Amino acid sequence: MHEMSIAHGLVDAVADAAVARGGIRVTRVKVRIGAVSGVVAEALAFAYDVATDGTVLAGSILEIERVPLTLSCGACGESCCDDKTPQFVCPRCGDPAVVVQGRELDLVETEIDEPAAVPAGSAA
Amino acid sequence: MTARIVELRQGLQKKNDQLAAELRRDLKARGVYAVNLVSSPGTGKTELLRATLAELMGRGHRVAALVGDLETDNDARRLATSGAPVRQILTHGMCHLDAEMIRNHLDGFDLDGIEYLFIENVGNLVCPASYDLAEDCRVVLLSVTEGEDKPLKYPTIFNSADAAVITKVDLAAAVEFDAALARHNIHAIRPGIPILETSAKRGIGMEAWYQLLESRLVKER
Numbered sequence: 001m002h003e004m005s006i007a008h009g010l011v012d013a014v015a016d017a018a019v020a021r022g023g024i025r026v027t028r029v030k031v032r033i034g035a036v037s038g039v040v041a042e043a044l045a046f047a048y049d050v051a052t053d054g055t056v057l058a059g060s061i062l063e064i065e066r067v068p069l070t071l072s073c074g075a076c077g078e079s080c081c082d083d084k085t086p087q088f089v090c091p092r093c094g095d096p097a098v099v100v101q102g103r104e105l106d107l108v109e110t111e112i113d114e115p116a117a118v119p120a121g122s123a124a
Numbered sequence: 125m126t127a128r129i130v131e132l133r134q135g136l137q138k139k140n141d142q143l144a145a146e147l148r149r150d151l152k153a154r155g156v157y158a159v160n161l162v163s164s165p166g167t168g169k170t171e172l173l174r175a176t177l178a179e180l181m182g183r184g185h186r187v188a189a190l191v192g193d194l195e196t197d198n199d200a201r202r203l204a205t206s207g208a209p210v211r212q213i214l215t216h217g218m219c220h221l222d223a224e225m226i227r228n229h230l231d232g233f234d235l236d237g238i239e240y241l242f243i244e245n246v247g248n249l250v251c252p253a254s255y256d257l258a259e260d261c262r263v264v265l266l267s268v269t270e271g272e273d274k275p276l277k278y279p280t281i282f283n284s285a286d287a288a289v290i291t292k293v294d295l296a297a298a299v300e301f302d303a304a305l306a307r308h309n310i311h312a313i314r315p316g317i318p319i320l321e322t323s324a325k326r327g328i329g330m331e332a333w334y335q336l337l338e339s340r341l342v343k344e345r
Contacts, residue, residue: 002220002251006136013139017132027127031136038254038280039136086279087312096315099283105136105254109129116126 003039006105007047014110015056023112026057034104035069036086069102140255143223147230147258151241157341158241160257162281163265164274165247168291168324170199172265172333173244175324177206179334185341186237190229191244192221199244209233220251223258239341249274253281261340266310267292268301275309282313287320287336294323 010031018026029048033041041064048062072079073090079100080091090097135141151158161169173189180187191199192213200212211229213221226243235241243259245252264285266274269292275282282288288310296303307319318336322329 002218002254005218005220005222006254009139010136013134013136014132017130021128021130023128023130036280036283038250086283088279088283089312089315107132107134107136107138109131109133111127111129113125113127 001043001047003043004047004051006039007044007051010048010107011051011055011057013107018056018110018112021112022114024056024115025113026060026110027113028061028063028111029057030063030065030108030110032065032067032104032106032108034067034102036099036102037105039105041066065108067101067104070100071097071102072100073097137254137256140223143227144256144258147223147227151235151258151260154235154238155344156235156238156241157261157337157344158243158257158259159337160243160245160252160259160262161265162245162249162252162262162285163247163267163291164249164270167247167265167267167270169244169247169265170202171324172289172291172322173242174203174206175327175330176333176337177203177208177210177242179330180240180337181207183334183338185239185338187240187242188233188238189242189244190221190226192225192246194218194246203244215246219246219248220255221245221257222255226257240337249278249281253284260344261286263287263289265289265291266306268296268306269299272302272306272309275306275313279313282310285314285317287318288314289333290319290321292323292325293321293328294326 014029033039052058069086073095075095076093078090078092088097163169177187188209189203190211190213194215194217197212200210203210213225213229243257262285310319320333
């Protein structure tokens with residue numbers, strides 16, 4: 001259950017970014033989780049609710065974009081993916097396959113509330 | 125009140141990854157080769173490491189070890205019988221080691237005098253996969269009693285390994301272990317990595333393991 005550690009790190013990073021930009025409340029956080037990232041989306045969602053409690057992220061929505069595993073064969077170029085039984089060899093020629101996507105563990109963006117009286121940067 | 129979207133575009137493990145990168149630079153500059161041992165609980169990490177520390181010291185190498193457990197310093201005491209400097213990292217319930225724990229526990233070690241730093245991770249095939257500990261080589265262990273399909277069940281950690289060690293091969297016949305199938309499964313998840321078959325207790329297959337470690341150290345320099 002290292003998702004709790006990851007959730008605490010996520011809360012710290014987002015809170016710092018929000019406060020640095022004058023945000024007073026975080027309403028949404030978007031992350032990208034790959035199929036072979038080692039993080040279980042459901043466990044992260046559960047940990048998020050606990051980790052955000054009492055912070056500027058309290059009550060915010062965690063949006064998780066799941067990235068399926070996609071492999072590409074280094075030899076024949078065959079592209080394949082099978083999340084259920086990942087095999088890291090090409091199903092066609094048996095050569096080692098390269099992970100194109102599926103290892104993602106990314107913080108993408110956050111939505112923050114800021115006081116209307118203080119325009120952020122430009123008036124445009 | 126106005127809402128605003130802020131792009132962040134950073135890794136969720138940014139803090140650990142930054143610490144690991146700093147630590148890796150430091151270890152490399154001092155000529156330390158770091159090995160991270162990962163496996164299920166009970167696979168035999170401590171026994172393999174105990175024998176390895178003693179043997180490498182006998183060959184004139186300077187070694188040190190950090191060992192992670194939730195509680196007790198039993199493993200550190202067991203490893204210290206080799207004569208190598210050993211530190212126990214107590215995680216108090218945490219399921220993995222992270223780069224910060226490694227850095228903090230290296231404080232006071234004379235790193236300039238060390239060639240091999242072994243890190244015995246917490247017994248767990250899930251969480252340690254997500255934490256870079258600044259190692260040069262991640263070694264995943266699989267004992268014959270665990271079954272040949274472990275790599276297929278835990279693909280993330282096997283896919284992150286640089287070498288695999290099949291342990292307790294002296295028990296292979298008793299549990300009808302199919303070594304060819306285990307090798308096939310490891311290579312299905314991590315094609316091409318070296319696979320060693322050992323029994324640290326009986327001294328079987330250990331020479332190949334020592335040679336792998338020694339060849340890596342030479343390559344690193």
